Amino acid sequence: MYELTVESSFSAAHCLEDHSSHCGRLHGHNWTVGITVTGDHLNAAGMVVDFVVLKQAIREAVAAFDHRYLNELPPFCEGVQPTAENIARQIWGAVSAKLAAYAGVTVKETRVAESPSAWVVYRP
Numbered sequence: 001m002y003e004l005t006v007e008s009s010f011s012a013a014h015c016l017e018d019h020s021s022h023c024g025r026l027h028g029h030n031w032t033v034g035i036t037v038t039g040d041h042l043n044a045a046g047m048v049v050d051f052v053v054l055k056q057a058i059r060e061a062v063a064a065f066d067h068r069y070l071n072e073l074p075p076f077c078e079g080v081q082p083t084a085e086n087i088a089r090q091i092w093g094a095v096s097a098k099l100a101a102y103a104g105v106t107v108k109e110t111r112v113a114e115s116p117s118a119w120v121v122y123r124p
């Protein structure tokens with residue numbers, strides 16, 4: 001099995017409603033996002049999937065959040081807190097949809113870091 005990982009980043013504001021600490025106040029992060037995909041088979045070019053495809057998929061997924069106030073965006077405006085956990089799951093879904101056309105390629109996990117010392121890994 002092969003595992004391929006690409007990273008991207010976005011900057012955005014959020015606040016965690018009803019949170020008693022400083023996270024309940026409006027603030028921002030420079031999030032780093034990684035996706036890892038797996039596959040068993042190589043195509044004629046000797047790749048599971050081209051890194052160009054993966055980088056485009058992650059860039060498109062994070063573009064929806066970049067320089068935005070996350071609490072105003074679906075699903076975060078619909079009662080889902082804009083936590084790193086929920087952001088990771090959202091990005092997993094967006095990237096998985098973009099890569100659905102590539103047979104045998106599975107999005108194993110997404111990694112969302114709020115800082116160099118705090119991150120979440122989502123594995124469905």
Ligand SMILES: [Zn+2]
Binds near residue numbers: 023028114
């Ligand atoms: Zn925060």
